[in-house]
Amino acid sequence: TGATPFLKAEWLKPGAIATPVDLWGAWEADLASQVDKLIVDDYDKYEAFRSNERLKDIPKPYAELGEVILGERAGRERPEERALTMMGGLPIQDVVAAHLVYRRAVAAGVGVSLPL
Secondary structure, three states: OOOOOOEOHHHOOOOOEEOOOOOOOOEOOOHHHHOOEEEEOOHHHHHHHOOOHHHOOOOOOOEEHHHHHOOOOOOOOOOOOOEEEEOOOOOHHHHHHHHHHHHHHHHHOOOOOOOO
16 A cells, blocks of 8 residues: 554553554554464465465464454453454444444433434
8 A cells, every 4th residue: 555564563561452443554564473362253264365466475363353242252261362363344343433422422421313
C-alpha cells in the first residue's frame, strides 16, 4: 500500500496483544515471528494473504480466533505471552467493538434508541 510500518515487536510489552486494523502497512513483517502466538480469523484466507511478497515469510498461525473462543485451542497460557491477531476480512472485531460501545452507553445512560 505504500504505508510505512510503525508497529515494532520491541514495543509489545510482556502480556500484550496487538490487533492491527491494517493488514498490510501498520506493522513490521517480522512482528509475526516474534510474538508467542499468531491468531488469525481464517486459515485459508491467511494462506492466500501469504502470497503477498511482504507476508510470504510470516510463520504458520497458532490458531484461528474461533478455535480460541470455543476452547479448542488455548488462549493466553502465561501472563507474559505476547500475541498478534491478523483478521483479514471477518468483521468480528467491529462487532465486538460495537457491542462494547453499546454496553458502555447503556451503563452511562447516554445515546438514543432508534426504532428499527
